[in-house]
Amino acid sequence: MDDSTVSAYMSQSYLPVSIADSVACVKKSLIEHLDGEQIPTFLFVVDQDNYLNGILSVKSLLAADEGLHVSDIMRHNYFSVAPEQSRHDVYDLINHSGLDMIPVVQFGKLMGVLRPQDIAELIEDENTLDAQLQGATTPLEEPYLSTSPVTLWRKRVVWLLMLFVAEAYTGTVLKAFEEQLEAAISLAFFIPLLIGTGGNSGTQITSTLVRAMALGEVSLRNVGAVLKKEVSTSFLVAITIGAAALIRAWILGVGAEVTIVVSLTIIAITMWSAIVSSIIPMVLKKLKVDPAVVSAPFIATFIDGTGLIIYFEIAKLVMTEFA
């Protein structure tokens, strides 16, 4: 997609200077060609065929003696990107790099430049894509109000069907425990609460870890430290939510056994959710899959079904009628 390469973001608004120009002449030309208030940090030194020879710091230019020439103060070392590079790849390189003026070079020729506003737009588009994909939809190309229902349907239905198929196995799990459900129908009352809590506690961990990975604080080699921290934290969380579940089941009046089963299950699901949600984002990152995008809904779906297995296995252990 053209839209997601550097070429869609680069601008032709840069001041090309020649290696033989004098400092005085470049200064004059810079002031004449400024539009807006922003002053570029770098100018680009090109030859007559537009090959990039180097870059010229505007700060050095302003400080330089008027008698000098571009060749005396230009730099030969600089960071550049190529027009066909994907937005996603460039995002990782330039986000947090502090670079605000990046030449776009192909086969040695200057094709354009990423100005601060171009870089900001690129970073924002990539962040928007991530946010929309986490909401299990695809960003719109047009303003919302001019997008047709058929287009919206196309953007949404594929994700929804994928999640539907992923979630469908919970039906198989529940059917497998039909006998237990029939014997103690009140077990069904807690299904939404148990899987909802498992999903929410997993989402908390995933969103914290995705952030920590984006900041470079955590990677797969810290998996031991992360697991230890998350399992300890989840133990505290599990005890708290387990107590809340005890109160809730008691109020609903489902009997001592189901109350115990529900409380034990929420403890077990919270711990299980912590292990799954700690490991999967780091493994995805290692596999070069963006963990921000796929983690939350799919991890929640995975915890839904496995959580139900935990629920009914605990019920089989605790409840005398299943003994």
Add this chain to the structure above:
Amino acid sequence: MDDSTVSAYMSQSYLPVSIADSVACVKKSLIEHLDGEQIPTFLFVVDQDNYLNGILSVKSLLAADEGLHVSDIMRHNYFSVAPEQSRHDVYDLINHSGLDMIPVVQFGKLMGVLRPQDIAELIEDENTLDAQLQGATTPLEEPYLSTSPVTLWRKRVVWLLMLFVAEAYTGTVLKAFEEQLEAAISLAFFIPLLIGTGGNSGTQITSTLVRAMALGEVSLRNVGAVLKKEVSTSFLVAITIGAAALIRAWILGVGAEVTIVVSLTIIAITMWSAIVSSIIPMVLKKLKVDPAVVSAPFIATFIDGTGLIIYFEIAKLVMTEFA
């Protein structure tokens, strides 16, 4: 919290100039005081008590005749913020404004300045807060690996308990339909799938609308247009997912009646979810509650319980054993 006001982001790295200075002298002083490659767009004109008299465009400075004085080229109209303003308020004012150098003024005195990097940091912190709150957790103050389990527990448990309490009413709903569940236990098999799909389709709509509202494309006065578009889209989505549900229920072998109930329910829940997810974010925005933060998990929770009511009411209508 000090952390979330302008004063936590402002810098003292600005060049104060005096109204009586000459252009030549300011130019010289600017070049001497630059650190890094970035050239500020504006300098600040203050008197001896640090009262802000105006701002000076560096572009005008560079273009100005050396014989002129600051008073000849300074501007009296500028946008400023106060140190005690909240990050959230300022975010709305400066994001997308294109301003890259903003004076921070209190009782007329210049207290500091927001440089481009300060503005970027402020915007990123606010976006991070939003992203973390959507993951139902609170951002960490320290790096992840040095945050203790007790701190993580504190950041997470309040949200988790709030969502637990919100979700707990699903138990009451299911208990109210205990009779129907006992008569047709296979209805229970589809509970996670139905509420999961309702939540997912709602999240898709919410994330699209939150984005459209952030871009200013949509507000509460467009509620009619939004509802019309979302109900049309959801009709297409509902038919598609309804067909998938028909296939799924058929494979699970739950009989014709339950198959029909499940398919009709997923159509009804998808439509219901569209109405709820279209209206709530716009109402929240109108009430000055940030819709990005509260929408997704709470709307999903609301759809869970109301979706279950829809499910069992449809079952009561369709199934001959409940007639």
